[in-house]
Amino acid sequence: MSNQTQMTRGTTVIANTYGRYPVCFKSGKGVYLTDEDGNQYLDFVAGIAVNALGYGDKGYADALKNQAEELIHVSNLYWNAPNIELSEKLIAHSGMSKVFFCNSGAEANEAGLKFARFYGKDKRYQILTMSNSFHGRTMGALTMTGQLKYQQHVTPMLSGVEYVTFNDSNALISAINENTVGIMIEIIQGEGGIVTVDPEFLKTVTEQCDAHDLLLMIDEVQTGIGRTGHYFAYQAFGLKPDIVSVAKGLGGGFPIGASLISNRVADCLTPSCHASTFGGSALASVAANYILDAIESHDLLVHVREMGDYLAQKLNEMMSKFGVIQSVRGMGLIQGIELSDDVVIPKIINQALSKGLLLVGAGHQVIRFVPPLIIERQHIDEMIEILTAIFEENYKKN
Numbered sequence: 001m002s003n004q005t006q007m008t009r010g011t012t013v014i015a016n017t018y019g020r021y022p023v024c025f026k027s028g029k030g031v032y033l034t035d036e037d038g039n040q041y042l043d044f045v046a047g048i049a050v051n052a053l054g055y056g057d058k059g060y061a062d063a064l065k066n067q068a069e070e071l072i073h074v075s076n077l078y079w080n081a082p083n084i085e086l087s088e089k090l091i092a093h094s095g096m097s098k099v100f101f102c103n104s105g106a107e108a109n110e111a112g113l114k115f116a117r118f119y120g121k122d123k124r125y126q127i128l129t130m131s132n133s134f135h136g137r138t139m140g141a142l143t144m145t146g147q148l149k150y151q152q153h154v155t156p157m158l159s160g161v162e163y164v165t166f167n168d169s170n171a172l173i174s175a176i177n178e179n180t181v182g183i184m185i186e187i188i189q190g191e192g193g194i195v196t197v198d199p200e201f202l203k204t205v206t207e208q209c210d211a212h213d214l215l216l217m218i219d220e221v222q223t224g225i226g227r228t229g230h231y232f233a234y235q236a237f238g239l240k241p242d243i244v245s246v247a248k249g250l251g252g253g254f255p256i257g258a259s260l261i262s263n264r265v266a267d268c269l270t271p272s273c274h275a276s277t278f279g280g281s282a283l284a285s286v287a288a289n290y291i292l293d294a295i296e297s298h299d300l301l302v303h304v305r306e307m308g309d310y311l312a313q314k315l316n317e318m319m320s321k322f323g324v325i326q327s328v329r330g331m332g333l334i335q336g337i338e339l340s341d342d343v344v345i346p347k348i349i350n351q352a353l354s355k356g357l358l359l360v361g362a363g364h365q366v367i368r369f370v371p372p373l374i375i376e377r378q379h380i381d382e383m384i385e386i387l388t389a390i391f392e393e394n395y396k397k398n
């Protein structure tokens, strides 16, 4: 069936909660997707920082197929070996102590919110989160999201969450009170527009956590599992968090999320204090095990750093040509270009789509680049060529 036919069917039956581009994908190979009309696209979106190994990885597909034939799901009333193996790997890579499994980023943050409250022992409950942050769409995660536009028409939000201006140490210090139990941050705000935390601010965060027995809660849903060239972005800053949320890249496309916790948080948990029916299924765990093994065996962290440097270099070259590009920012393979206010970002993204390139926006006037981690130099060159052609059509050169 054609793109158009599929879109007509979809519009009739699928809830209207997404602004979708006019394309229906059928298959993928490497870093390219093919739509129902047979057009090919170079993918710098990767399911929004999800498809770490791109598409059509035979080993990944075989691992899922074999596990599906053996065992897909049992209740968390019982153990399953792939999940135990995955927990061991996550702990080894993160330096955390225990893992709680779920199915998405929002759900990982919901778990983190509850775990922090358990740590507060009914006396302390308040979480400080940052302006411009994004933590997901369920009510707890949405409450922690410091952007009013996502909360419109669903208020009242939960109580016990206060917002602090991101990177403002004084604001953080003055927001702490006797009810505060944790501070929640993203090392790089992804949805917020690829805004990296200021190391000075981080210093204040850790000092305040130490001084007031607060939990350092880090949302690595977008930045985690190798995307920044580190397993977790907090490792680039030498942090020791108490709660780390992951999802997106963990399963390489198969849904799985997790909350990684320190010993002092783990010690507050008891059977049935939290649960998720599908959390850590054998099938999801095999998917995540495959991704973590591939990161090791293909030396992907080094590759991501190299490709990230190359991408940043190429974007900086574009910035020196086009005045509308105001900054290039990010780390590894989560990068963004900030564009002046006169640039209409959806127009650029649509033009890219018509030229066979997938891009996604973020925050205020930012185009985000979150390709599969297996991207190579020639793909970055191809993307830059298409983007340069679009900028040449639309904007004056310096």
Ligand SMILES: Cc1ncc(COP(=O)(O)O)c(C=O)c1O
Binding pocket: 103, 104, 105, 106, 107, 109, 134, 135, 136, 137, 186, 190, 191, 219, 220, 221, 222, 247, 248
């Ligand atoms: C930092 C961060 N946290 C949480 C989420 C929510 O994840 P999910 O859509 O899997 O619930 C996202 C999604 O974009 C995210 O970027």
